[in-house]
Amino acid sequence: MQRRRAVILGLGATGAAVAFMLGVGAWRTRDRQRGNALLPLPVGDMDWDLTDHRGQPVRPLDWVGRPVMAFFGFTWCPDVCPTTLNDISLWLEELGPDADRLVVALITVDPDRDTPEALADYVSNFDPRIIGLTGSAEQVEKAAADFRVKYARVPRDDGDYTMDHTAGVFLFHPDGRFASIIDFHEDRRFAVPKIRRTLS
């Protein structure tokens, strides 16, 4: 799977990469009978297994009963991810203690580089309520599939790589139902009320 993706991306075109990611999404959802093919599963129906930035195991059932705000990214990304984390930190600041019950999780799409320690270094720069989650390549693939998130490794000329990934922030009600998506860089006037609706 990983090798096939690398080969296809090796052809070099981002267009091909995106087309392939969409293809993966369609293929994945065909053998999954429940849930909408495009929207995240309810948290209680998810079935992934990750490790947080403190090295503690985290499973979806741990989150049921609390509102959830989760998004995918990677810490080698200097623009999109810090922008999202800054936005989230500002939203949390505005919500104040009301958001203390909220689970706020950055799930990496780059587990090769984002070890728990790398995530810990990174999230320590932002609101302390934000946790980082990582796992094996397979564990991250499973989590991404449950959230209907797409990602792909994009090689660079110098042998390094970056990641394309779904950029939205997912909100869930305390009972695990999917609530809404906050788009990348969405205005605070729209984002904060969306979060507030999951808190009550």
Place this chain on the structure above:
Amino acid sequence: MKSLFLSTALLLAAPAAFACGTFTVGDLTIEHAWSKATIGADRPAVFYVEITNGGSTDDALIGITTPAATMPMLHETVVTDGIASMPHAMSIPVPVGETVALSPGAYHGMLMGLATALKEGDRFPVTLTFENAGDVTVDADVLSLRAEGPDCSDAGQ
């Protein structure tokens, strides 16, 4: 070239707030050159800046170089069908009468192969290459990882 640049860089005469210097080349004015602190030297850094074209010819930013990184590159963050990617930007248009910003979540300089980690308070030179106006070297100031941009309200501009 260097002395021409220095004579046109008005700000060098006056103390400026952090990342609030102004640089010029031809009819272009370059302001708010800044970067963010990095965690170590392995992760890439960013470079943000604002360019105003006060002339009568369209121009374009076509490259950046800096001693701070072996592989600096212009990127554009784009979100297509909800998926964020950051392709190489070959040429960032700077049309007559407009201000173009490299800013978080949009165009940015991506500094890969850092010589050393960037710490808040550091300053490093970045040379911008424009299609028509040529080269200009500006100072980029390193703000915190949490910064959204320089605060130049006290800079007396």
